[in-house]
Amino acid sequence: MFFENETINKNKYRPHDSELIYFKEEKDKKILSEGILNAENGVIDINLVSEDSHITTQKVDHNNFSLIEEKESKPLLEQIRTDHLNFEEKRELFKLIRKYLDIFYKENTKLTFTSVIKHEIRTTDNIPIHTKSYRYPYIHKNEVQKQIQEMLDNKIIRHSNSPYSAPIWIVAKKADASGKPKWRLVIDYRKLNEVTIDDRYPIPNIDEILDKLGRCQYFTTLDLAKGFHQIEIKEEDVHKTAFTVEGGHYEFLRMPFGLKTAPATFQRLMNNILKDYINKICLVYLDDIIIFSTSLQEHINSINLIFQRLQEANLKVQLDKSEFLKKETEFLGHIVTPSGIKANPKKIECVKNFPIPKTPKQIKQFLGLTGYYRKFIKDYSMIAKPMTRYLKKDIKMNINDPQYIESFNTLRTLLTHDPILAYPNFSKKFTLTTDASNFALGANSRLQQMQAILPWEQYYHKIIIPFATQVVLSMNMSATTAPSRKNF
Incomplete structure (x- = not known):
């Protein structure tokens, strides 16, 4: 006997997301959660019950039932953020999660690996590379040993006799939900990378990825659990990854962070397993996957297809870092919406709170932060010129320079105005406008009759099309700027 939520709706009771629990021995007996009946003083309509149904009421000892699926699914389902979902969306998503329970990484379990690559x-050359170990703060010694032991237990690393040796360092990661600080063990493979032959497999361009997300209503982002560690290293190359910590010498059995050819290997893997769906229902940048659709059912079907491929490749998803059925979602440092691309508010907050740089290093940090979003700012290079000039070795810093201060404040202000970058519609005509001065070039494109062809007129006063800017090198400053101002 199975009471659908629709039955409860017919009797004007609020729908509840209820689980069906089976007896261990007698799987034909099923129990209706008491919570459903008590929630709204509910009753069973006996006229809706078939003659061969058997109804019993009793205190339930959950230990006596087969709750394997419930025990596996409940902790996972609790990790999903569902505040933005309605009942139908939540129900469809949870069905899918239960169907693919084995693709989600569970804490305190061994991380598996793919056999695809x-x-x-x-x-x-084969000359061993040895770099002297760095000293790291005493306060981190326990954390280092803890992570080493975890990797040994998961067979990510093993003890080594290799003549190779790289030093380690430990860096701060984003704190967890409770605010507890987290740390990442980093291996310095710079010397090894110097003699490593490049892998020229292409890594996608972030801007090109974002351009393909227009006119979608649902977005799902998947994050692979410890992505690089799900790929094995060829046995003949394992010894090259050796590293040293206090009291031990180890080498990686799985692909570590820091190897210069690791991103190419990972992108090759993802393109291989998702090649039938990339640019159609999903896009992939290393271990970040975004699924996009125009309707709920289409989106559920798309997620199902991606889950199936990940399952076949034995890849695990980090559920608490994934987002499902979102109308707006964070992806590759941007906020993706049906209307366009926005800068990540967290990054903008960093820009807003950034103190005025007092050293060339701080200037680089600030320009690195704002430069990631330069396409949102018209004449970025021209505005930043008073700051970039102080990066030259022969120019002394002057933080009281009025132009320097104005440049800094202008860049901060323009990014905090929450601009939206429109998706290009390549079936329409573009207008390209270029401009130039003695020390900077600029350009921007726009769609003709924008309001007539885009479905988000309410955002028109904010929407921009990508800007492109570049500082003119000294060798090119003699060229005339007169022909540089054009409309195409």
């Missing part, structure tokens, strides 16, 4: 480290 193995990472290869090709070097110009």
Whole structure:
């Protein structure tokens, strides 16, 4: 006997997301959660019950039932953020999660790996590389040993006799939900990378990825659990990854962070397993996957297809870092919406709170932060020129320079105005406008009759099309700027 939520709706009771629990021995007996009946003083309409149904009421000892699926699914379902979902969306999503329970990484379990690909480290010679270990703060020693033991337990690393040796460092990660600080163990493979032969497999351009997300109503982003560690290293190259910590020498069995060819290997893997769906229902940048659709049912079907491929490749998803059925979602440092691309508010807050740079290093940090969003700012290079000039070795810093201060304040202000970058519609005509001065070039494109062809007129006063700017190098400053101002 199964009471659908629709039955409860017919009797004007609020729908509840109820689980069906089966007896261990007698799987034909099913229990209706008492919570459904009590929630709204509900009753069972006996006229809706078939003759062969058997109804019993009793205190339920959950230990006596087969709750394997419930025990597996409940902790996972609790990790999903569902505040933005209505009942139908939540129900469809939860069905899908239960169907693919085995693709989600569970804490305190061993991380598996894919057999689709193995990472290869090709070097110009076989001369072992040894770099002296760095000292790291005493306060982090326990954290380092803890992470080493976890990787040993998960067979991510093993004890090593390799003549190779790289130093380690430990850096801060984003704090967890409780505010507890988290740390990442980093291996310095710079010396190894110097003799590693490049892998020229292409990494997608972030701007090109974002351009393909227009006119979608649902977005899902998936984050692979410890992505690089789900790929094995070829046995003949394992010894090259050796590193040293206090009291031990180890080498990686799985692909670590820091190897210069690791991103290419990972992108090759993802393109291989999702090649039938990339640019159609999903896009992939290393271990970040975004699924996009125009309707709920289409989106559920698309997620199902991606889950199936990940399952076949034995890849695990980090559920608490994934987002499902979102109308707006964070992806590759931007906020993706049906209307366009926005800068990430968290990054903008960093820009807003950034103190005026007092050293060339701080200037680089600020320009690195704002430069990631330069396409949102008209004449970015021209505005930033008074700051970039102080990056030259022969120019002394003057933080009281009025132009320098104005440049800094203008960049901060323009990014905090929450601009939206429109998606290009390549079936329409574009207008390209270019401009130039003695020290900077600029350009922007716009769609003709924008309000007539885009469905988001209410945002028109904010929407911009990408801007492109560049500082003119000294060798090119003699060229005339007269022909540079054009409309195409």
